[in-house]
Amino acid sequence: MILGITGGTGCGKTTLLRLIEGQGGLILDCDAIYHDLLQWDRALLAAIEGRFPGVVEDGRLQRKKLGTIVFSDRKALEDLNRITHSAVKAQVAARLETAPALAAIDAIALHESGLAELCDVTVAVTAPLEDRVRRLMARDGISESYARSRIAAQHGEGWFRERCDVTLRNDGTREAFADKCLAFLRSQGIME
DSSP: OEEEEEOOTTSOHHHHHHHHHHTTOEEEEHHHHHHHHHHHOHHHHHHHHHHSTTSEETTEEOHHHHHHHHTTOHHHHHHHHHHHHHHHHHHHHHHHTTOOSOEEEEOTTTTTTTGGGGOSEEEEEEOOHHHHHHHHHHHHOOOHHHHHHHHHTSOOHHHHHHHSSEEEEOOSOHHHHHHHHHHHHHHTTSOO
16 A cells, blocks of 8 residues: 655654554655755756756755745746656655555655655645644744744645545644554554
8 A cells, every 4th residue: 555645844744654664664755765866866967957057066956056046936946846756756656666565655745746646545644833833943943933934835734635535633742643643544454
């Protein structure tokens, strides 16, 4: 079974992912895969450089330079996503070929990237805004205003709920959310 796990930053996706991993599932973290690809995938770097001349120097992506371009121009960001989503999806598909019976794709852009098409069940993990802000500040050591700006740059809760098969709302204690995740995994026959 392939699960697609998505939702905004600070919602608690890691709780569900750890439980899946504890059941022997393979976790495919798309952010980590993207950063790994940037280290060795020359075709990806060439495609990025082709669209954004000057952002690759000595074979390395200059992320701040690229960020300055794409975060001020929606079309540029869409172009970057089109390039990177394709490369990440190909890498995920290749890894799924040798995956165990259970795998989870962790991707904030699960639907936009086409990765949802690879999944048997898609899950939106959501949480109240104020909880997310507190979690981000504690986890990343950032200011409240920066945490809020990161959240505001992502899709809202409703967007994820509308596109996923299941929604797990993280609106209580850590233990209560873990119990919701366990109940979901049992409902899918993943745990007894």
